[in-house]
Amino acid sequence: MENKTGKYFKYAIGEIILVVIGILIALQINNWNEEKKNNKIEISILRELLSDSKTNLASLEEDIDLNRKAIQSNLLITDFLTNGKTYHDSLDLHFGFIQYNTYFTINTGGFENLKSRGFEYISNDTLRKSVIDLYDRWYDFVDDLGDRNNKISNEQFNPKYRAFFKYYKRVLMENYVSFTPANYNALINNEDFLKLLYEQKYNNEFNIQALESTIMEVMALIASLETELKNN
Template identity: 40%
Template sequence: MIKFFRNIRKTLINQGKTANYLKYAIGEIILVVFGILIALQVNNWNQLREDKKFEITMLQEIKSSLESDLEFSEMINRRLKVKEEGIQELLKMTASNQKYSDSILLEVYNKMNTGVSFNINKGSYEAIKSVGIDKISNDSLRKMLIQTYEVRFPMVEQVMGNIFEDIDIKDYKLKLHNALWKRIRIQLPNKSFKLVSRPINNENFLSQTELVDRIKIEQDFVSAYSFWMSHFQGIVQYCLGAVNQELNND
């Protein structure tokens, strides 16, 4: 193609057609500029397409993380429900005059004492932030994600951590536990040994103030944890709805 244009220019110059040559030269310049603009536009289209593809991938990763958070929160709620059931069973037992075996007392006590832990899946957001959160083109969605992961989630984590890691409460719980239970060494049929818990005072176990205090601590824990879990789920569901809406628009 370049050789073709060169031959045209050479012919016009040899024929002395200067005016025609100038017109041709200008036309060639315009053609070249037009070609460059088309190439740039095609490149821009390709870049925009790649950016959009990357953005969709990022939002899908965020969606997956949020769905994981919801599933995890439901698991926590199930464990909180078990704790609440244990609390209610113990309270009913304290209100009755019935005597219970050591194994039943331990079973219900352990049910009340079911452990919970809290964790937020922020891996996808941190990965996206490292490559550029500005890749998310929707301004309101981008700002909401930043607000959620940089402000709201850390606040919930801090509150949950304070509820769970209160040193004074943990020490007091251990003190109450040790006042209620003793460790007994037993020998199993296979001749091995095992430490098991038994009430220090089975007869008065359900009327001991240490048990009442222990129940109250777990009751307060379930109440506070349930409230903040509901708050956390609300944040996640709102954020997930916004992400799904953006993905559906693409």
């Protein structure tokens, strides 16, 4: 009797061990599948963030180029006016370029996707912090800068500046506006007009500094994203 009881007990223990092992294996497989699924989601998010970052980088670089062109036109017109040089209609394009300001729209699809799913999907803590910092700090700063420029242009600069011109011509296909002075000779050494040019040049220079700082952050994030994707 004791023999049978011992055998039954051993059999029951064996069955329990097998059940426990089965459960552990099932949990391990489930965890592995979940980890694999999360890793696929993470890679998809990282690729989207990388694509957005490259698009945003190109847009920022283009914006810097346009600000530089505005400064070049500003310096050329300032030289003509302070030295009493003769007007010719090629200056109209430069009068138009001067009024350019930063209007930057960022691509946020990848970041919004990350926010909706949860920031924890980026497993690398340093990379996660870099992504959040770029979008919540640097991009917000550039966005605020664009709003500030828009407000200054519409409420302060443009009304005063355009009062000196008789008409302007917008060429949509070429993405520029030319301005023809109402009286070019009246602009020569005109302190009010030269002050407007100086203030606008200062704004363009500030824009470039802000955009260059943001570009450094974007380039750093691109490098980090590419490294993380390579390691995955």
